[in-house]
Amino acid sequence: MLRHVYEVRHNANHITYMVYWPIVNIVVWGFFTLYLRHGDRLQPSVISSLLGAVILWGLFNAFQRDMAVGFLEELWSRNLVSLFGSPLSVTEYVTGLIIITFAKAMVGLIVESLIAWLFYHYNIFPMLLTLIPFILNLALFALTVGIVISGLIFRYTTKFQAMAWSFAGILMPLSCVFYPLSSLPRFMRPMASILPTTHSFEGMREAVVSGGFSNLDFSWGLGLNLIYLIFGILFFRSMFEAARSRGLLVKME
Amino acid sequence: MARHQNQTREAVGVLASLSKYDDTMLVTVECLTKHYGKFKAVDNVSFAVPAGEIAGLVGPNGAGKTTIIHVMLGLISPTAGSVRLFGESLDTNREQILQRLNFASPYMAFPGRLTVLENLTVFAKIYNICEPRTKIIRLLQRFGIGRLKDTPISRLSSGETTRVGLCKAFLNNPELLLLDEPTAYLDPQAGLQVREILLELQRSYGTTILYTSHNMPEVQRMCNRIIFLNRGKVIANGTPIELTRKILQEDRSTPALDEVFIRIAERLPDEALSN
Numbered sequence: 001m002l003r004h005v006y007e008v009r010h011n012a013n014h015i016t017y018m019v020y021w022p023i024v025n026i027v028v029w030g031f032f033t034l035y036l037r038h039g040d041r042l043q044p045s046v047i048s049s050l051l052g053a054v055i056l057w058g059l060f061n062a063f064q065r066d067m068a069v070g071f072l073e074e075l076w077s078r079n080l081v082s083l084f085g086s087p088l089s090v091t092e093y094v095t096g097l098i099i100i101t102f103a104k105a106m107v108g109l110i111v112e113s114l115i116a117w118l119f120y121h122y123n124i125f126p127m128l129l130t131l132i133p134f135i136l137n138l139a140l141f142a143l144t145v146g147i148v149i150s151g152l153i154f155r156y157t158t159k160f161q162a163m164a165w166s167f168a169g170i171l172m173p174l175s176c177v178f179y180p181l182s183s184l185p186r187f188m189r190p191m192a193s194i195l196p197t198t199h200s201f202e203g204m205r206e207a208v209v210s211g212g213f214s215n216l217d218f219s220w221g222l223g224l225n226l227i228y229l230i231f232g233i234l235f236f237r238s239m240f241e242a243a244r245s246r247g248l249l250v251k252m253e
Numbered sequence: 254m255a256r257h258q259n260q261t262r263e264a265v266g267v268l269a270s271l272s273k274y275d276d277t278m279l280v281t282v283e284c285l286t287k288h289y290g291k292f293k294a295v296d297n298v299s300f301a302v303p304a305g306e307i308a309g310l311v312g313p314n315g316a317g318k319t320t321i322i323h324v325m326l327g328l329i330s331p332t333a334g335s336v337r338l339f340g341e342s343l344d345t346n347r348e349q350i351l352q353r354l355n356f357a358s359p360y361m362a363f364p365g366r367l368t369v370l371e372n373l374t375v376f377a378k379i380y381n382i383c384e385p386r387t388k389i390i391r392l393l394q395r396f397g398i399g400r401l402k403d404t405p406i407s408r409l410s411s412g413e414t415t416r417v418g419l420c421k422a423f424l425n426n427p428e429l430l431l432l433d434e435p436t437a438y439l440d441p442q443a444g445l446q447v448r449e450i451l452l453e454l455q456r457s458y459g460t461t462i463l464y465t466s467h468n469m470p471e472v473q474r475m476c477n478r479i480i481f482l483n484r485g486k487v488i489a490n491g492t493p494i495e496l497t498r499k500i501l502q503e504d505r506s507t508p509a510l511d512e513v514f515i516r517i518a519e520r521l522p523d524e525a526l527s528n
Binding site for chain 1: 323
């Protein structure tokens with residue numbers, strides 16, 4: 001963890017990822033919602049859902065990206081030999097990375113929420129208690145995605161590094177971030193339903209529109225998350241062992 | 254068939270001789286084999302290093318020295334065979350074993366944006382060092398780079414980075430030190446200084462050192478015993494003078510490891526000498 005704290009202090013890219021992009025994101029979408037409000041083009045609940053979706057998607061995207069980038073930084077600096085030749089276990093390393101990534105994602109979430117509140121009259125904070133279970137589900141799935149991408153990078157080295165930035169984009173159309181599941185073509189709905197992200201955004205919309213808590217979406221999201229997390233950990237372990245067996249830990253660049 | 258039987262007899266012989274020392278050996282490598290597809294990086298290697306010894310792992314490029322060190326650190330999993338350190342298996346006691354040893358290698362680097370002090374502080378935390386700052390500054394001064402503590406690693410020369418790696422290697426007062434070409438990027442004066450520090454620390458703390466190098470005069474000066482490797486196999490194992498006499502087949506009074514190295518590098522790997 002300390003290593004990543006030092007890295008954040010010295011590397012301006014981390015500030016860009018942590019604060020700059022969330023600000024750009026919410027400012028652009030904020031103006032868009034102002035435009036939609038003007039002349040009552042859309043119901044206020046739809047606009048609120050839109051801004052809520054922007055904030056939560058930002059959190060998911062930042063979490064999965066920073067997990068993978070945090071690991072890539074060790075690889076780029078050829079620090080893996082020193083780290084994994086020390087008493088540090090892989091579990092300790094990944095836990096440290098999760099904690100620091102979660103903290104960074106939370107900074108982004110708070111910055112976006114504050115800007116939405118101050119400049120676009122969208123206050124997410126009263127709903128936060130209802131949204132926390134869905135935020136945790138999103139974070140859990142982002143963690144799984146981050147672990148899977150790190151596993152791929154261990155095994156296939158930097159050939160897969162673009163996944164760190166692009167994987168969330170692949171999931172976005174099916175995750176029903178800005179539209180309800182019912183608006184997808186019928187054949188795509190089963191695929192969308194097996195993504196925990198879809199249930200988080202469905203739950204978020206329910207909370208924003210009716211103020212209620214969707215137990216069903218939370219339970220589905222959590223159940224799917226646990227299954228994916230178990231597979232993610234097994235996948236990571238097999239990739240790590242494959243990398244050890246092929247001597248890739250000492251040759252990664 | 255006959256060749257296979259010979260190899261088996263040889264391996265059994267080495268193991269039988271090792272088993273006598275199992276309790277006193279800090280490092281026991283038994284029938285270690287590492288294949289990458291059809292390529293045999295390490296081929297049925299066995300050796301042992303007793304506590305307090307400086308052993309040289311020597312051989313031409315591609316002999317398997319670095320692979321053996323990486324297997325000993327758990328960075329590479331072996332195809333067959335085993336490594337026991339402090340009498341324990343790395344598979345079952347990885348963290349406890351790695352807490353008691355350390356290493357320096359040209360394959361390792363540090364995050365370039367972090368300063369020397371920050372990088373070493375991270376490792377001091379990993380090794381649970383008390384008062385890390387005091388210890389780090391003392392080590393940096395010992396290796397002649399105290400003035401660089403607040404310099405980012407990316408601004409250091411190769412020689413300075415090597416010395417930072419050596420400071421990392423001494424952070425936890427290791428009982429066993431694995432040094433993979435520790436003086437490769439150092440100028441002669443810095444190389445001499447590092448060798449003196451290593452010998453002094455070895456004398457003071459009885460640290461066991463496994464040392465790889467291509468620099469034969471250095472190996473001769475540093476090592477009590479030498480394990481010669483070629484194409485993944487142990488070719489010879491003994492003190493510098495024993496190896497000189499055995500391989501050059503001359504009754505020399507002083508070691509001549511440069512000549513031994515050249516002679517061994519020219520050999521076919523199957524021409525193993527009995528140890």
